[in-house]
Amino acid sequence: GQQLNQSPQSMFIQEGEDVSMNCTSSSIFNTWLWYKQDPGEGPVLLIALYKAGELTSNGRLTAQFGITRKDSFLNISASIPSDVGIYFCAGQAWEYGNKLVFGAGTILRVKS
Amino acid sequence: DAGITQSPRHKVTETGTPVTLRCHQTENHRYMYWYRQDPGHGLRLIHYSYGVKDTDKGEVSDGYSVSRSKTEDFLLTLESATSSQTSVYFCAISDGGGKAFFGQGTRLTVV
Numbered sequence: 001g002q003q004l005n006q007s008p009q010s011m012f013i014q015e016g017e018d019v020s021m022n023c024t025s026s027s028i029f030n031t032w033l034w035y036k037q038d039p040g041e042g043p044v045l046l047i048a049l050y051k052a053g054e055l056t057s058n059g060r061l062t063a064q065f066g067i068t069r070k071d072s073f074l075n076i077s078a079s080i081p082s083d084v085g086i087y088f089c090a091g092q093a094w095e096y097g098n099k100l101v102f103g104a105g106t107i108l109r110v111k112s
Numbered sequence: 113d114a115g116i117t118q119s120p121r122h123k124v125t126e127t128g129t130p131v132t133l134r135c136h137q138t139e140n141h142r143y144m145y146w147y148r149q150d151p152g153h154g155l156r157l158i159h160y161s162y163g164v165k166d167t168d169k170g171e172v173s174d175g176y177s178v179s180r181s182k183t184e185d186f187l188l189t190l191e192s193a194t195s196s197q198t199s200v201y202f203c204a205i206s207d208g209g210g211k212a213f214f215g216q217g218t219r220l221t222v223v
Contacts, residue, residue: 006154030210031210033210033211033212035214040217041216041217042202042214042215042216042217043155043202043214044214045211045212045213048210048211050210088154088155090155090212092210092212097160097162097168098143098162098206098208099145099157099160099170100145100157100204100206100212101157102147102154102155102156103154104152104153104154105154
C-alpha cells in the first residue's frame with residue numbers, strides 16, 4: 001500500500017524559531033493535507049494542497065505540494081509556544097479510492 | 113467545526129466481548145473513515161465508506177467490521193475485542209474534494 005515517510009519524528013522549538021518538516025512517498029498523490037493534533041483532541045486541518053507546485057499559506061504556516069507529486073513540506077515561521085503538538089501529513093489519490101493515508105507525525109516540543 | 117460526533121468518548125471493555133463505536137455526521141458527506149491511532153504508528157485506516165452500504169477495507173481491518181445503513185452514521189464493530197485493539201479511534205468525513213475532518217476520538221481500553 002501507499003506509505004508516507006514524515007520527518008523529522010520530533011523536534012524542539014524555541015520561541016521565534018522557524019520550523020520545517022516534510023513528507024515523502026513513492027506514490028503519486030492528488031491531494032496533500034497537513035493536520036495538527038493537540039493532546040486529547042482529533043486532528044485539525046491546517047492546509048490543503050491540490051496542485052503540483054502549489055504553495056499555500058495559513059498565517060505563519062506555509063506548505064508546498066512537490067512538483068513530482070510525491071512530496072510536501074510544511075514551514076512554521078516565528079514559532080510560538082502554542083505551536084507544540086503533533087503535525088501529520090496526509091495524502092489522497094483518486095486511483096486509491098480516495099483513501100486518506102497518513103504519515104507517522106512530527107512531534108513539536110518546546111525547548112526549555 | 114465540522115458536525116461529527118463520536119460515541120462513546122471513552123469505553124473499557126473485557127477481552128472477547130463485542131464493541132460498537134458510532135460516528136454520526138450532520139454534513140451529508142459521502143465519505144466516512146475509521147482510523148486508529150497508536151504511538152509510533154500515526155493514524156492507520158481501518159475501514160472506509162464511499163456511500164450508503166458501500167464500504168472497503170483499510171490497512172488494519174482484521175478483527176473489525178463496519179456498517180453504513182444511512183449517510184449520517186458509520187458504525188465500527190470489534191467482533192471480539194482483544195488487548196491489541198486498545199487504542200484511540202477516530203472517525204473522519206470528506207465530501208471527496210480532498211479535505212477530511214475528524215471527530216474528537218474514542219478512547220477504547222480492552223482489559
